[in-house]
Amino acid sequence: MIASSDLIAELKQRGAERVALQAPEGLKRRLPELALDLQSAGFTVFVSGDPCYGACDLDIDLLKDADLLIHLGHAPVDKTERILYDIFRMDFDPEVVLNAIPYFTTGRIGLVTTVQHAHLIPEICRILKEVGISVTVAEGSDRTPYPGQILGCSFEAARRTGETEILYLGTGVFHPLGVQIATGAKVIACDPYTKQIEEVNGERLLRRRYALIEKAKPAEKIGILVSPKSGQARRELAAKLASLSPKAILVQLREVTPDQLLNLGLPCYVNTACPRLAYDDQVRWPVPVLTPQEFEILCGVRGFEDYEVDEIK
Ligand code: SF4
Incomplete structure (x- = not known):
């Protein structure tokens, strides 16, 4: 049994009858057992099978059909209501x-x-x-x-x-x-x-980012990617960035994949979704995917000496 008596007591105390479950990929296989435990305790359970990359990626659609969403593996990144976070603690010496x-x-x-x-x-x-x-x-x-x-x-x-x-x-x-x-x-x-x-040492990463900005310079159209995910949707930032260049086009995209970027056919993108998409995944992208700060450098409103790592504030 992986649903603890504390968890069941908390669900009851919150008056939840219909419970949604969500976890990132590495913990997803815990969900069926948790679902069965909760069903045995009298709850109606829905498991979110969609990809989940963080507490920024809550299954809000599923929550519409539930009283509460149990989100495993992360701490809250925003104030979305009716979420019960269950951090998966990992010990070491x-x-x-x-x-x-x-x-x-x-x-x-x-x-x-x-x-x-x-x-x-x-x-x-x-x-x-x-x-x-x-x-x-x-x-x-x-x-x-x-x-x-x-x-x-x-x-x-x-x-x-x-x-x-x-x-x-x-x-x-x-x-x-x-x-x-x-x-x-x-x-x-x-x-x-x-x-x-x-x-x-961040130097090598910065050199690669500088080269990417240079590569993006000739682009005649630039897609500003906006995520609809609960804790990643930086719409105001995207609008501000779009106002910096007549070449910019706002693009809403839930899952950013190489195929999606290829299908849209733009020669450069600016990522306002999870910051890691631009940094970690650049090798996967068919064209440059810049951070907001790198786009500002491209547009000449920021110098490279004022480079800042992209964070969601
Ligand atoms: S935006 Fe990215 S880095 Fe931040 S919590 Fe979400 S997945 Fe993690």
């Missing part, structure tokens, strides 16, 4: 942070991680303090409700540490790269599972 200590020089660091590991922050701070490291953990933006939590679209908890050396705990390279570009700090990434430690 917190002593792994000791491997990163030789990389720091000042004796004081900022600490950031992703939501799955945010519950380990107090223990990690204790371990670092014991070896004489002063640790700053900061509150993030409205999109990151846990202290020290960052997202691929919000590095505020890193910026607010004010530290010049930052430790990122987690997997993947995108988050620490984002922290590095957003803060200009020395960023050490510690993968708690492989125990690999590395200093990340």
Whole structure:
């Protein structure tokens, strides 16, 4: 049984009878069992089978047919009502942070991680303090409700540490790269599972982005992509960007895929949906997909020296 008595009690307390379930791809296989548990407890259950990439991607259509949506794996990024978030916590041996200590020089660091590991922050701070490291953990933006939590679209908890050396705990390279570009700090990434430690440097990414802006210059039409997803829809930003160029066309797109971009046939796009689409997925796109800030550089209203990583604020 994976539906805990606490969860069932909370659903009852909220008066929910019809419950929708949603999870990102990596957790989706938990949904059928959860659905059966909840059905046995007397709830009517609907499972969302559509792709889900984050708490920014709530199945609002399904919620119209339910009293409440249980969203697994993420913390809230906005104030959408009738959502019950169930973060999927992931543990690791917190002593792994000791491997990163030789990389720091000042004796004081900022600490950031992703939501799955945010519950380990107090223990990690204790371990670092014991070896004489002063640790700053900061509150993030409205999109990151846990202290020290960052997202691929919000590095505020890193910026607010004010530290010049930052430790990122987690997997993947995108988050620490984002922290590095957003803060200009020395960023050490510690993968708690492989125990690999590395200093990340955003320079190479910035050189690639500069080349992409150059490649986009001859484009005679430019699609400004707007997402209808609950926590990604930056319509005002898209309209502002569109006003910068007579070549710009607003394009609403729920799922951005290479085929969709090819079918539209435009020679360049600007992404106002999830910021990671432009950075992480560029190799998949048939043409340049710029961030809003890169489009401003293309239009001459921002200099490359004022480059900022794209975040949803
Ligand atoms: S917008 Fe992108 S990075 Fe931000 S929460 Fe959604 S999927 Fe994650």
